[in-house]
Amino acid sequence: MTEAAYFFSKEAEVILAPYVQVLVGADKPPQISSPLFAESWDYDFEGLRVDLKLAMKAGIYGKIADQLLADIKKALRDGVAVALLVPPRLYLLHPWDITWDGRLETLRNRPSVLLPKSVLEQVWELYERMTN
Numbered sequence: 001m002t003e004a005a006y007f008f009s010k011e012a013e014v015i016l017a018p019y020v021q022v023l024v025g026a027d028k029p030p031q032i033s034s035p036l037f038a039e040s041w042d043y044d045f046e047g048l049r050v051d052l053k054l055a056m057k058a059g060i061y062g063k064i065a066d067q068l069l070a071d072i073k074k075a076l077r078d079g080v081a082v083a084l085l086v087p088p089r090l091y092l093l094h095p096w097d098i099t100w101d102g103r104l105e106t107l108r109n110r111p112s113v114l115l116p117k118s119v120l121e122q123v124w125e126l127y128e129r130m131t132n
Contacts, residue, residue, distance in 0.1 A: 003051065004044070008126045008127075008130040009052075009054075009126075009130060011126050012034075012054065012123050012126045012127070013032055013033075013042050013049040013052055013125060014032065014121070015041070015119060015122050016052060016083070016085065016090065016115075016122060016123065017030055017032060017043065018056045019028060019059055019090050019113050019115055020050060020052065020083045020090065021045070022061050022113050023083060023090055023091075023092050023093075023111060023112070023113045024045055024048060024050060024081070024092065026045040026046070026048070026085075028045070028120060028131065029049070029068075029118070030044055030045045031043070031044040032044075036059065040075065040078050040080055041075075041080050042083075043083070043119075047062070048081065049079075049080045050056075050080065050081045050082065050083050050092075051075040051080050051081070051082050051083070052083050052085070053068060053072055053075075053082055053083070053084045053085070054127060055084060055085060055086045056085070056086050056087060056124065056127045058104060059060055059087060059104065060084045062083075062103065062104050062105070063101075063102045063103050063104060064086075064102035065103075068102075069101075071101040072084065072093065072100075072102075073098060074095070076093060076095045076097060076098045077095070077098060079095050080095070081094050081095065083085035084107075085115075085123065086104060086107065086119050087115070087123075087124075088114055088115055088117075089107075089111045089112045089113065089114055089115065090112060090115055091107050091110045091111070092110060092112070095109065097110070108131055
């Protein structure tokens with residue numbers, strides 16, 4: 001990931017933080033990892049660490065890309081929960097979901113939050129900037 005893409009991803013983390021907070025059921029906003037340190041998590045909700053993953057185009061293919069799935073499984077193996085954005089929903093995966101195979105239809109049974117259209121548009125714009 002380029003340095004610019006990394007900072008765009010940090011912007012996405014800030015935009016999505018309130019929705020991740022709702023997703024995990026936390027009372028307080030999270031601490032967001034600093035861009036100065038390479039942390040294995042993006043959010044810390046008083047000990048519950050969550051990594052944000054964007055799967056913006058997964059809906060087209062019906063599954064998560066292999067590299068993203070490998071990244072998700074690494075986080076889960078490390079004991080970090082994953083907030084996975086597959087528009088229009090943000091899903092929560094816990095370390096016990098390590099056997100998930102990346103197919104989207106199996107996400108229906110996972111906790112999720114429907115994101116407002118305006119938030120999705122902001123994240124799509126950041127994603128486009130990250131990938132160009």
